[in-house]
Amino acid sequence: xxxxxxxxxxxxxxxxxxxxxxxxASLGGAWRAEVMDxxxxxxxxxxxxxxxxxxxxxxxxxxxxxxxxxxxxGITLFTxxxxxxxxLAKQFIEHPTxxxxxxxxxxxx
Amino acid sequence: xxxxxxxxxDVEIVGRILDGETDAFxxxxxxxxxxxxxxxxxxxxxxxxxxxAHEVFVRAYESLPTFKGTGGFQPWLASIAVRTCFDYWxxxxxxxxxxxxxxxxxxxxxLENALSGExxxxxxxxxxxxxxxxxxxxxxxxLPAEERMVLELVYLQEYSVKxxxxxxxxxxxxxxxxxxxxxxxxxxxxxxxxxRGERQ
Numbered sequence: 022x023x024x025x026x027x028x029x030x031x032x033x034x035x036x037x038x039x040x041x042x043x044x045x046a047s048l049g050g051a052w053r054a055e056v057m058d059x060x061x062x063x064x065x066x067x068x069x070x071x072x073x074x075x076x077x078x079x080x081x082x083x084x085x086x087x088x089x090x091x092x093x094x095g096i097t098l099f100t101x102x103x104x105x106x107x108x109l110a111k112q113f114i115e116h117p118t119x120x121x122x123x124x125x126x127x128x129x130x
Numbered sequence: 131x132x133x134x135x136x137x138x139x140d141v142e143i144v145g146r147i148l149d150g151e152t153d154a155f156x157x158x159x160x161x162x163x164x165x166x167x168x169x170x171x172x173x174x175x176x177x178x179x180x181x182x183a184h185e186v187f188v189r190a191y192e193s194l195p196t197f198k199g200t201g202g203f204q205p206w207l208a209s210i211a212v213r214t215c216f217d218y219w220x221x222x223x224x225x226x227x228x229x230x231x232x233x234x235x236x237x238x239x240x241l242e243n244a245l246s247g248e249x250x251x252x253x254x255x256x257x258x259x260x261x262x263x264x265x266x267x268x269x270x271x272x273l274p275a276e277e278r279m280v281l282e283l284v285y286l287q288e289y290s291v292k293x294x295x296x297x298x299x300x301x302x303x304x305x306x307x308x309x310x311x312x313x314x315x316x317x318x319x320x321x322x323x324x325x326r327g328e329r330q
Binding site: 022024032037042046047052055 | 152156172179180188192247256263265286287288320324325
């Protein structure tokens with residue numbers, strides 16, 4: 022027998038009556054004591070989290086970003102051609118003063 | 131007038147709890163314990179009422195800083211209770227712990243009587259109500275958690291779409307769509323049961 026939308030409307034009251042049946046639910050004193058006990062054991066809202074805990078929480082949030090950055094840098098280093106000797110010679114020819122100052126300051130260029 | 135005073139009292143208690151007086155929560159627990167149990171009873175199996183109501187109050191306590199006090203504490207708590215029941219079913223469906231009970235010839239007869247109008251009188255008897263409840267449980271256990279909740283709130287508890295949306299924290303359009311789907315599925319399930327006297 023196919024049940025239509027009209028049928029469903031018709032039996033709604035009967036189903037509601039059955040749905041609402043059953044014993045009344047009442048929670049006793051033991052249940053209340055158990056809930057209060059758990060609530061008292063919850064971490065206090067006023068206690069700020071320890072510095073270490075806060076640091077780790079932030080640090081772990083940055084992990085995905087750091088991984089992506091490392092990946093991008095790795096790919097860039099592999100794809101971009103990098104010749105230190107060539108750059109050094111170019112610096113010496115194009116900016117001899119900067120090259121000399123750098124040498125004087127002890128910077129290995 | 132009395133309700134207004136009650137609401138003011140609740141807001142004051144919430145303020146005390148937020149100021150660090152945790153034990154003040156016990157008065158809210160005494161006042162609304164049975165109210166929450168009444169809501170939870172309609173949505174979860176009887177043996178799960180105490181645990182689910184426990185979870186409702188823990189969540190309510192944790193969410194107290196978000197309580198604005200404008201709509202009153204009771205509707206705010208009702209919303210947490212309904213959402214906790216919804217989460218209960220989501221967890222049960224995820225772990226595939228939903229009991230799929232079998233129906234008998236008696237259940238099929240009950241449905242046929244209901245459709246012919248005879249069951250309205252029959253339903254005053256406890257036995258008949260029990261059968262009706264078993265049919266409903268059988269059908270509800272075959273619906274997704276979302277549709278189950280919407281069907282219970284809108285079709286069986288006669289909340290308006292707007293009220294159900296507020297309780298669940300969804301949009302009214304979402305409730306409307308899910309309500310339509312849930313009713314269609316309920317029709318299909320009951321039709322199948324009526325046609326074949328499905329046994330599992």
